[in-house]
Amino acid sequence: MPQSPIVFDRALLRRRLMRAQTxxxxxxxxxxxxxxxxxxxxxxxxxxxxxxxxxxxxxxVRAALSRHxxxxxxxxxxxxxxxxxxxxxxxEALPFRDGALDLVVSALALQLVNDLPGTLIQIRRALKGxxxxxxxxxxxxxxxxxxxxxxxxxxxxxxxxxxxxxxxxDVREMxxxxxxxxxxxxxxxxxxxxxRYASPFRLMAELRRMGxxxxxxxxxxxxxxxxxLRRMAEIYAARFADPDGKVRATFEVIWLSGWAPHESQQKPxxxxxxxxRLADALGTREIGTGEKAGE
Numbered sequence: 001m002p003q004s005p006i007v008f009d010r011a012l013l014r015r016r017l018m019r020a021q022t023x024x025x026x027x028x029x030x031x032x033x034x035x036x037x038x039x040x041x042x043x044x045x046x047x048x049x050x051x052x053x054x055x056x057x058x059x060x061v062r063a064a065l066s067r068h069x070x071x072x073x074x075x076x077x078x079x080x081x082x083x084x085x086x087x088x089x090x091x092e093a094l095p096f097r098d099g100a101l102d103l104v105v106s107a108l109a110l111q112l113v114n115d116l117p118g119t120l121i122q123i124r125r126a127l128k129g130x131x132x133x134x135x136x137x138x139x140x141x142x143x144x145x146x147x148x149x150x151x152x153x154x155x156x157x158x159x160x161x162x163x164x165x166x167x168x169x170d171v172r173e174m175x176x177x178x179x180x181x182x183x184x185x186x187x188x189x190x191x192x193x194x195x196r197y198a199s200p201f202r203l204m205a206e207l208r209r210m211g212x213x214x215x216x217x218x219x220x221x222x223x224x225x226x227x228x229l230r231r232m233a234e235i236y237a238a239r240f241a242d243p244d245g246k247v248r249a250t251f252e253v254i255w256l257s258g259w260a261p262h263e264s265q266q267k268p269x270x271x272x273x274x275x276x277r278l279a280d281a282l283g284t285r286e287i288g289t290g291e292k293a294g295e
Contacts, residue, residue, distance in 0.1 A: 008112050010090065012215045014079045017057055020211035021080075025058060029210065032193070033107045033136045033253060034060035040255070041105070041134060042068065048103035048132070052077050054123070055091045055109030057211055065105070072102075078109075091119055096126040103127075106135040108253075111168050112215070120181035130262035133183065139190055139252035140170045145240040146203065146249065153232035157225065171254045183258025184265050191253045196246040200236040203249050 020026075034056075049072035053061045062074050076086035077094070089095050091106075091113050104123050113119045123133050151161045169177075171190040178186035197203040207213055241247045259265060 005114065006217045007114050009215050009217045009219075010079075010092070010112075010114070013112055013211070016208075016213050016215055017080055017211035020057075020209050023209050025211070026206050026209035027058060027060065028195075029193075029251060030056070030058050030060045030108055034064040036191075036253075036255075037061060037105060037107055037134060037136060038064035038068070040257075041065065041103075044070075044132065046070065048072065050101050051075070051103035051105065052096070052101055052126075054094075054104055054106040054135075055079070056105075056107040057109065061105060061107050094119075094122045094126055098125045099128045101126050101128065102131050104131070104133045104135075106137070108136060108138060110135055111137040111139075116169065117177055117180060120177060120183070124182045124258070124260055127260035129260055130264060131260040133256070133258050133260075135256045136253050137256070138168045139254040140168045141192065141250050141252040142168050143207075144250050145236060145247070146200065149200065149232045149236040149239065152235050153228050157228045157231050168252075169254060171252075174254055174256055178256060178258045181258075182261065184261045186256075186258040188257075189255050191255070193251045193253065195249050195251060196242065197249060198246060200233045200247055203247070 038061075047070045051065075051071055051074045053065075053074055053076045055078055056062075056076070057078065057080075059076075062076060065071055065074055073085065077089040077091075077096075078086070079088065079090055087095060091109060092115060104127060110116060110119060120133075127133065154161045171188055174188040175186050178188070197206070204213075236247055237245075240249075
């Protein structure tokens with residue numbers, strides 16, 4: 001089996017998260033996602049006795065879920081030690097046996113795994129039949145302004161472009177990945193959040209406090225040139241500033257949900273098993289093969 005390409009330096013990611021905790025973690029985005037995750041889970045009318053919060057970098061999800069009477073034990077599984085009950089685990093190598101869990105949730109972590117299809121397969125296997133997976137991860141439009149500004153500045157100042165912003169997933173791809181992993185009833189949707197900052201430097205400082213600084217395996221190892229950084233800020237302000245001088249930054253959050261297959265779930269009808277014609281239901285005339293409309 002071919003090995004997945006190494007896009008992210010997972011050891012560096014852990015160090016980035018540790019540094020963010022030391023600096024004082026910036027919680028606004030993870031808190032917003034945790035609240036939305038709790039609301040979405042609240043619409044599911046069933047009980048989950050054993051749940052795992054996978055990779056979420058703070059306690060925000062478990063705090064939000066603590067108010068749900070339909071939830072039993074919620075275990076945190078993350079690369080860094082967390083409050084009990086928790087296990088230290090990498091999202092790319094889950095320590096749970098097949099069929100051990102009723103629910104797996106995750107907030108803003110799975111966009112940074114190297115083998116997302118493989119991770120989704122592991123999650124599906126860890127769920128019991130009719131167990132639920134519900135997650136949020138950053139999508140492809142996230143930080144598009146920063147990506148464009150850095151690319152233009154490096155091309156102009158240094159004559160080339162280096163990877164500085166992660167290649168996040170596209171919402172159109174995620175439904176297919178859920179199906180490929182074996183999930184039933186997969187659903188995906190996306191939210192876009194525009195946040196304004198006094199300058200691109202304030203944005204970059206906040207990203208460091210989220211543990212979201214550049215951890216790409218192919219990142220440039222040499223220090224960033226001041227001329228490049230200064231030109232990036234100028235381009236960012238020229239292209240993405242509002243009349244009051246503040247700059248915009250996009251965060252796209254992709255939501256995923258899917259169920260471990262179970263015989264009790266609804267099944268799609270077999271092709272050709274319909275009892276009524278669509279044309280009759282719509283009150284229109286059916287056009288046969290080879291027949292032109294209007295004939």
